[in-house]
Structures are given as structure tokens and as C-alpha cells.
Amino acid sequence: MTNHDWMRRDLEVLWHPCTQMKDHEQLPVIPIRRGEGVWLEDFDGNRYLDAVSSWWVNVFGHANPRINERIKAQVDQLEHVILAGFSHQPVIELSERLVALTPAGLDRVFYADNGSSCIEVALKMSYHYWRNVGQPEKRRFVTLTNSYHGETVAAMSVGDVALFTETYQGLLLDTLKVPSPDCYLRPEGLGWEAHSRQMFAHMERTLAEHHASVAAVIVEPLIQGATGMRMYHPVYLRLLREACDRYGVHLIHDEIAVGFGRTGTMFACEQAGIRPDFLCLSKALTGGYLPLAACLTTDAVYQAFYDDYHTLRAFLHSHSYTGNPLACAAALATLDIFAQDDIIEVNKPLARRMAEATAHLVDHPHVGEVRQTGMALAIEMTADKARRTPYPWQERRGLAVYQHALSRGALLRPLGNVVYFLPPYVITPEQIDFLAEVASEGIDLATRTSVSVALSDLHPNHRDPG
Numbered sequence: 001m002t003n004h005d006w007m008r009r010d011l012e013v014l015w016h017p018c019t020q021m022k023d024h025e026q027l028p029v030i031p032i033r034r035g036e037g038v039w040l041e042d043f044d045g046n047r048y049l050d051a052v053s054s055w056w057v058n059v060f061g062h063a064n065p066r067i068n069e070r071i072k073a074q075v076d077q078l079e080h081v082i083l084a085g086f087s088h089q090p091v092i093e094l095s096e097r098l099v100a101l102t103p104a105g106l107d108r109v110f111y112a113d114n115g116s117s118c119i120e121v122a123l124k125m126s127y128h129y130w131r132n133v134g135q136p137e138k139r140r141f142v143t144l145t146n147s148y149h150g151e152t153v154a155a156m157s158v159g160d161v162a163l164f165t166e167t168y169q170g171l172l173l174d175t176l177k178v179p180s181p182d183c184y185l186r187p188e189g190l191g192w193e194a195h196s197r198q199m200f201a202h203m204e205r206t207l208a209e210h211h212a213s214v215a216a217v218i219v220e221p222l223i224q225g226a227t228g229m230r231m232y233h234p235v236y237l238r239l240l241r242e243a244c245d246r247y248g249v250h251l252i253h254d255e256i257a258v259g260f261g262r263t264g265t266m267f268a269c270e271q272a273g274i275r276p277d278f279l280c281l282s283k284a285l286t287g288g289y290l291p292l293a294a295c296l297t298t299d300a301v302y303q304a305f306y307d308d309y310h311t312l313r314a315f316l317h318s319h320s321y322t323g324n325p326l327a328c329a330a331a332l333a334t335l336d337i338f339a340q341d342d343i344i345e346v347n348k349p350l351a352r353r354m355a356e357a358t359a360h361l362v363d364h365p366h367v368g369e370v371r372q373t374g375m376a377l378a379i380e381m382t383a384d385k386a387r388r389t390p391y392p393w394q395e396r397r398g399l400a401v402y403q404h405a406l407s408r409g410a411l412l413r414p415l416g417n418v419v420y421f422l423p424p425y426v427i428t429p430e431q432i433d434f435l436a437e438v439a440s441e442g443i444d445l446a447t448r449t450s451v452s453v454a455l456s457d458l459h460p461n462h463r464d465p466g
């Protein structure tokens with residue numbers, strides 16, 4: 001069976017996520033036969049370096065022997081068990097380790113099975129907390145512009161992806177949106193810290209005015225990922241923590257994308273020296289193997305639900321696969337690798353290499369910015385370097401980079417005009433150089449010509465390379 005055979009069968013029956021399926025009249029679907037380390041291999045024997053960690057989940061490579069072993073051992077013991085009324089060793093051990101690993105005070109772990117559901121848990125828990133403590137009027141959520149928190153209905157509501165919020169407007173919760181501290185948009189001459197600090201004034205005003213009706217503020221700490229890897233300074237998080245305390249509002253950190261070393265520290269909140277009231281984790285939690293998410297919270301929140309049965313104050317949320325043992329085993333193996341191999345330290349020279357390998361792009365006539373936080377590096381293509389004008393989405397410049405990279409053996413999947421690297425941590429310095437070379441060529445190609453808008457009937461999408 002070749003790529004073509006599998007693609008034909010695929011297109012007969014599948015509907016792919018966040019995809020305009022008509023695109024596949026021109027773009028091949030790439031069926032993957034096997035993975036090893038940073039590499040994915042298709043049925044024709046082509047290899048692709050997975051520069052985006054397969055939607056940011058993979059940290060220690062595909063088919064990692066240490067994670068494989070742990071899952072194999074677990075599957076012979078217990079594949080799954082209901083988590084209500086029952087428990088199991090991997091979920092208990094994982095909870096203990098997450099509590100120990102995260103900032104002091106996050107003492108309770110509630111599980112879901114994907115990132116969006118984890119956001120639903122945090123939002124519901126915050127809302128329900130205020131109800132339980134006799135302040136039901138605190139029911140709204142404050143969120144940043146340009147944010148992304150997933151694609152279930154409440155998660156979309158607290159996000160700010162225009163295509164989603166316009167399309168699904170009729171379904172969404174009413175939220176309060178505050179301008180993002182996104183440093184790409186800072187005035188010339190202003191540093192990240194000063195800009196992030198200045199932008200906090202908007203948040204302060206919103207909380208001052210609305211705190212009586214607000215349950216929580218939700219943010220993607222340090223990097224707004226899906227909307228273009230836009231970044232900001234940790235000072236914003238510190239100011240936000242102080243303000244949430246002052247105004248009696250919860251702080252939800254969505255570290256689903258940035259947790260587990262992506263920002264250079266195990267968790268982004270460490271860089272601000274703060275503890276959120278809810279910490280949402282998923283993606284890299286299982287090393288990219290199995291769906292699992294964890295919402296950590298404080299004892300104060302937990303105690304607001306802890307009461308006699310007939311008070312009906314218990315938290316109302318469950319998923320069939322909550323705390324699945326195989327996923328927990330994969331997570332335990334992942335945490336072992338972080339600890340045993342001192343990954344946060346090991347990543348530092350890799351992050352420097354990403355910066356060095358792409359430094360020349362700063363002078364590219366159509367690159368507005370090369371930005372980096374830890375192991376996330378983004379290169380923003382722009383139509384006008386001086387004004388940082390974006391290319392019209394209809395031109396799909398990112399798609400040209402994506403296609404070029406595939407032809408060179410790399411899975412680089414830009415977010416609109418933003419080419420980025422978010423690689424597995426098992427990448428080598430030489431592989432980083434290779435990615436930088438492929439990205440440079442792709443950016444040259446994509447920005448050199450005027451691109452025809454043959455696919456202009458398609459919508460811009462945050463998670464496709466449009």
C-alpha cells in the first residue's frame with residue numbers, strides 16, 4: 001500500500017479536524033506509517049522532521065522506548081477503570097507528583113481527557129466555587145484578545161479567534177475581553193517588560209469596574225500560541241496575580257500548550273513567581289502519547305465543595321475516560337524523563353541554537369520579528385517590514401512554507417503568517433540548523449512572489465497553515 005492508496009481510502013471516509021476538506025483536492029493527506037524520535041515516516045518511505053511536535057504534544061520523540069515500556073507494562077495490569085468510587089496506582093502517583101512539581105498551594109488534581117475539557121473544568125469550578133460560597137453573581141470570565149483556549153463551546157467563548165467567535169456567536173458565553181499584552185504590537189523603542197506593564201492598565205480598569213460580577217481571569221501565560229505564538233513578559237502575570245487577589249477574582253493559567261518546559265521553565269508561572277488558582281495541563285503531560293488533562297487547584301477551592309451530600313455542593317463533572325491508567329502511566333514515564341535527564345537544563349543550549357540558527361532572518365525584508373521564549377521560536381512574515389503589515393490571509397503565505405517544508409522533509413506548519421518551531425526536546429543541534437535552513441528557504445519562496453489567491457474561498461484558520 002502506497003501513500004496514494006491510503007490517501008484515497010482516507011478521503012472516502014474521514015473528516016479531518018480544522019480542515020477545509022476541499023483543500024485536499026490539491027494538497028495530499030500524508031499517511032504516516034511509523035515514527036521514531038523527531039521523525040515521521042510515510043508509506044512511500046519519505047521522512048518528515050516533526051518541528052511542531054504533532055500539535056505541540058510530543059516532547060521526547062515518537063515511539064520513545066522509555067514511555068513505550070511503561071505503557072506496555074501498564075496495559076497488562078489495568079487498561080481502564082471508572083474513577084468515581086474507584087482509583088488506581090498510576091493516577092494516585094501522578095497526582096502526587098503533579099502536586100509536588102507545581103507551585104506550592106496547588107494541592108488538588110481533577111482530571112479530564114483533553115485540553116478543551118480541562119478548560120471547561122476550570123471555568124465550571126470557578127463559577128461553582130462562587131455559587132457555593134454565596135456569591136453567585138460572580139459568573140463572568142475576563143479573557144485577553146488574541147487568546148485561544150480550545151474548541152468546545154465554553155473554551156471557544158473565552159478565546160478570541162475571530163473566525164470562531166463570529167461563526168459560533170449564537171452559542172457563546174458573554175465574556176469581558178481585555179487587550180492582549182502581545183509584544184509584537186508594542187510601539188517602537190519600547191521593551192517587552194515596559195509594554196507588558198503598560199498594557200496591564202486595561203486589565204486593571206476592567207477588574208476595577210467589573211470585579212463584582214467576575215469569577216475568573218483566564219490567560220495563556222507568556223505565549224499566546226494558536227493565534228500566532230505572540231509573546232509577553234512575565235511581569236504581566238505578576239501584576240495580574242496581585243490584581244486578582246485585590247479584587248477577589250480567580251486566576252486560571254492555561255498551560256496546556258506552554259507547560260512542561262516549552263517556555264524554558266517547567267511551567268510558565270514559575271517565571272512570574274506566582275501561583276494561579278487553577279492550572280490547566282494537557283498535551284505534553286503524556287509525552288504526546290495519550291489524551292489526558294489535569295486541572296490543579298487550591299485547598300480553598302476544594303473546601304468550598306466539601307460538605308454533606310444533601311447540601312448538593314459537589315462538583316458536577318465527569319468523563320468516561322477520566323484519569324485513564326494508560327495515559328497516567330505515559331505521564332509518569334514522561335515526568336521520569338524530565339527528572340532523570342534534567343531536561344530543563346538540557347534544553348537551554350538547544351534554545352540558544354534555535355536563536356542562532358534563525359538570527360539571520362531578523363534582516364529578511366519580509367520578516368517582521370523573530371521572537372522566542374524558551375523552546376518556542378516564531379518568525380512572523382510581513383508584507384511591510386517597517387509597518388509590520390500582515391499579508392492578507394487570502395494569500396495563504398504560510399501554506400507555501402508548509403508545502404516547501406514537506407518537499408524538504410520537515411513538518412513545519414505555520415499559523416497564518418507565522419512560521420514557528422516547537423520541536424520535541426530530543427532534537428539535535430544539527431536538526432535545528434536543518435529546520436532553520438528549510439524555514440529560510442520557505443520564507444524566501446513564500447514572500448518573493450505575489451501569491452495567487454486560488455483558494456481564496458477558504459477561511460483563515462488558527463490551526464491550519466493558511
Ligand SMILES: Cc1ncc(COP(=O)(O)O)c(C=O)c1O
Pocket residue numbers: 114115116117119148149150151220225226254255256257258282283
Ligand atoms: C492554550 C491552549 N489551550 C487549550 C487547548 C485545547 O486543547 P485540546 O486541543 O486538547 O482540546 C490548546 C490546543 O492547542 C491550547 O493551545
